[in-house]
Amino acid sequence: MSACLDIRHLSAVLPNGQRVLRSVSLSVQPGEVRALVGESGAGKTMIGKAVLGVLPKSVRIVEGEMLIEGEDLGRLDAKARRTLIGARTALIPQDPLTALNPSRRIGSQMTDRLVRILGWSGERADTRIRQLLDEVHIRDPERVLKCYPHELSGGMRQRVLIAAAFAAEPRLIVADEPTTALDVTVQKQILRLIAQLQRDHGTAILFVTHDLGVVAKISQRVSVLYAGKVVEEADTADLFADPKHPYTRALMAATPRYTDPLASLKPVDESVLAGLAAEIVAADQAWRASHG
Amino acid sequence: MDEARVARRGLSPRLWLAGGWLLLALLAAIFAPLVAPQDPLAQDLMLERLPPFWLDGAEPGYWLGTDSLGRDLLSRLIFGGRIAFIVAFAAATSACVIGSALGLVAGYFGGWADRIISRIVDVWMAFPPVLFAILLVAVLGTGLSSVILAIAIIDWTRFCRVIRAEAMGQARMDYVESARIAGYGRIGIMLREVLPNVLPSVVALLSLEMGIAVIVEAILSFVNLSISTDDPTWGSIIAEGRLSIHQAWWVLVFPLITLILTVLSFSQFGEALKARFDPVLR
Numbered sequence: 094m095s096a097c098l099d100i101r102h103l104s105a106v107l108p109n110g111q112r113v114l115r116s117v118s119l120s121v122q123p124g125e126v127r128a129l130v131g132e133s134g135a136g137k138t139m140i141g142k143a144v145l146g147v148l149p150k151s152v153r154i155v156e157g158e159m160l161i162e163g164e165d166l167g168r169l170d171a172k173a174r175r176t177l178i179g180a181r182t183a184l185i186p187q188d189p190l191t192a193l194n195p196s197r198r199i200g201s202q203m204t205d206r207l208v209r210i211l212g213w214s215g216e217r218a219d220t221r222i223r224q225l226l227d228e229v230h231i232r233d234p235e236r237v238l239k240c241y242p243h244e245l246s247g248g249m250r251q252r253v254l255i256a257a258a259f260a261a262e263p264r265l266i267v268a269d270e271p272t273t274a275l276d277v278t279v280q281k282q283i284l285r286l287i288a289q290l291q292r293d294h295g296t297a298i299l300f301v302t303h304d305l306g307v308v309a310k311i312s313q314r315v316s317v318l319y320a321g322k323v324v325e326e327a328d329t330a331d332l333f334a335d336p337k338h339p340y341t342r343a344l345m346a347a348t349p350r351y352t353d354p355l356a357s358l359k360p361v362d363e364s365v366l367a368g369l370a371a372e373i374v375a376a377d378q379a380w381r382a383s384h385g
Numbered sequence: 386m387d388e389a390r391v392a393r394r395g396l397s398p399r400l401w402l403a404g405g406w407l408l409l410a411l412l413a414a415i416f417a418p419l420v421a422p423q424d425p426l427a428q429d430l431m432l433e434r435l436p437p438f439w440l441d442g443a444e445p446g447y448w449l450g451t452d453s454l455g456r457d458l459l460s461r462l463i464f465g466g467r468i469a470f471i472v473a474f475a476a477a478t479s480a481c482v483i484g485s486a487l488g489l490v491a492g493y494f495g496g497w498a499d500r501i502i503s504r505i506v507d508v509w510m511a512f513p514p515v516l517f518a519i520l521l522v523a524v525l526g527t528g529l530s531s532v533i534l535a536i537a538i539i540d541w542t543r544f545c546r547v548i549r550a551e552a553m554g555q556a557r558m559d560y561v562e563s564a565r566i567a568g569y570g571r572i573g574i575m576l577r578e579v580l581p582n583v584l585p586s587v588v589a590l591l592s593l594e595m596g597i598a599v600i601v602e603a604i605l606s607f608v609n610l611s612i613s614t615d616d617p618t619w620g621s622i623i624a625e626g627r628l629s630i631h632q633a634w635w636v637l638v639f640p641l642i643t644l645i646l647t648v649l650s651f652s653q654f655g656e657a658l659k660a661r662f663d664p665v666l667r
Contacts, residue, residue: 145566146565146566147562147565147566175565175568176568178566178568179566179567179568180568182566183566183567184562184563184566186559186562186563187559188559191558191559191560192559192560192563193560194558194560194578194581194582195582196581196582196584196663197578197581202560205577206567209569209573210567210568210569
C-alpha cells in the first residue's frame with residue numbers, strides 16, 4: 094500500500110538562490126499522525142504549503158517529488174493537480190481569525206465547497222455539515238450556521254474549521270499549528286478534538302508545530318526540522334526516550350517545565366547551533382557544486 | 386447584542402438626515418411638474434428679482450424669489466435637480482462598474498494585469514480632472530449624455546485605485562488560500578471570496594461619486610458646457626446668480642445651499658451604508 098503522502102528529496106529556493114528546503118524527505122502513512130517540529134523559520138509551514146500547492150510565487154521547487162497516494166504531483170498538469178489536492182487533502186489553518194471569510198455566513202462557507210467543488214446535493218452537504226458540527230461538540234448548529242465569523246470565539250471558529258476540514262473525508266489533512274493562535278485553555282480541547290476526529294475518520298495528518306508537548310500528545314512519528322533540513326526522524330516514543338541528534342536533545346532541553354518554569358526556560362544551546370550551521374553550509378556547498 | 390444592533394441601525398441620525406434630504410430632493414425632481422409652483426422657464430419682467438418669502442416685496446407663490454428675468458427660483462431648482470440626479474446616478478454607476486471591475490482584476494490577479502491597469506490609472510490621474518472634463522465635453526459636444534460619459538471616463542480611476550488596494554489585501558487572506566486548496570478557480574475566488582469583502586467600499590465610493598458627479602455637472606454648466614442653456618441646472622443658476630449677486634443674493638445662495646446639502650448627503654449616506662453593509666462593523 095502506498096503512503097498517503099510521500100515527499101522525496103524536496104528542495105526549494107528563494108529568488109536569491111538561497112535554499113529554504115534542503116532535500117526534505119518524509120512520508121505519512123494512511124491513518125498516521127506525523128508531526129513536523131522545528132523553530133519558526135525552519136520551513137515547517139513551507140512544506141505544508143508545498144504539499145497543498147500554495148507556495149508563495151517567489152519560492153521555487155528545484156528538485157524532488159511529492160506523491161499523494163502514489164500520484165506524483167509533479168507529473169500532473171495544473172488543473173489535475175488542483176483537482177487531486179482539492180479532493181484528497183484539506184487544511185486546518187493556524188489562525189482561525191483570518192481563515193474564515195468575514196462577509197459570508199458560516200453555513201454557506203462550509204457547504205459551498207461540498208456542493209460546488211465536489212458536486213454534492215445541497216441537502217447532503219447540509220446533513221454532513223451538521224453531523225460534523227456535532228462531532229466537534231458544537232451544540233447549537235442552527236445558530237452557528239447562521240453566524241458571521243466575527244460573532245464566534247476563536248475556539249469556536251477553530252472547531253468550525255476542523256469540521257470543515259474533515260467534512261469531505263480527505264485522505265490527508267495538513268494541520269498548520271492549529272492551536273498556536275488559541276488561548277492555552279482552549280488549546281488542549283482543540284488538540285483532543287483533532288485527535289478524536291483523526292481516530293474516528295482514519296485520516297492521515299501532517300501536524301506542523303513548534304511545540305514538543307503537542308508532538309508527544311498527538312503524533313506517532315516525528316520529523317525534526319532545522320533550517321529546512323530534516324535532522325532526525327523517529328517514532329514519537331523513541332524520540333522522547335532516546336533523541337539521537339544533538340539538535341533534538343537541545344530542543345528538548347529548551348522546553349520549559351511546569352515544576353521549574355524560570356530556570357528551565359532557556360534558549361537552544363549555542364554550540365549545537367554552530368555545529369548545525371557548519372553542517373548546513375557544507376551541505377549547501379556540495380549541493381551547489383552538484384547542481385551547477 | 387441584538388437590541389444594541391437594532392438601536393444603532395434605527396437611530397443613526399447621519400443616515401436619516403442624509404437619506405431624508407436625498408429622498409426629498411429625488412422625489413421633488415421626479416415629480417417636478419407636479420410640485421414646482423411655477424413654470425421654470427416662464428419669464429415675467431414685471432416680477433424680476435423678487436426676494437424670498439420672508440422679505441419685504443415678496444410675492445406669494447414665489448417662495449425663494451425670482452431671478453433677473455422674473456423666473457421662479459424654487460421651480461428652477463426643482464427642475465435642475467432632475468438633471469443633477471440623472472447625471473449623478475448614470476455617471477457614478479458607469480464609473481463604478483468600470484473602475485471596480487478593473488480594480489478587482491488588478492488587485493486580485495496582480496502581475497501583468499495589475500501593471501497594465503495601474504499604469505493606465507497613473508496616466509489618467511495626471512490630467513487635471515476639471516480641465517479633462519471640459520476638454521472631453523468640448524470634443525464630445527454638449528448634451529446630457531456627453532456630460533455623463535465625460536464624468537465616467539474621468540472618475541473610474543477613483544474606484545479602480547481603492548478597490549485594487551482592497552483586493553490586494555484580500556488576495557493575501559487565509560480564506561483565499563483555503564479556497565485555492567479546495568480547488569476553486571481564480572475567477573470563482575475573485576467573485577465569491579474577494580468581491581463580498583470589497584462591496585462595502587464600493588457602495589460608499591458609489592455614493593461619494595454621485596456627489597462628485599453633481600459637482601462636476603454644476604461646474605460644467607457653470608462654464609456653459611453642460612446641456613442647453615434653456616434647461617435650468619444648478620450650475621447654470623449659480624452662474625446667473627453670480628452676475629446679480631449685489632441686486633439679488635438669493636439667486637446665488639439657494640442653489641449653492643442645495644448643491645452643498647446634496648453633495649454632503651451623498652457622502653454621508655455612503656459612509657452610513659458602508660457601516661451597515663459591513664458585517665464586522667455593524
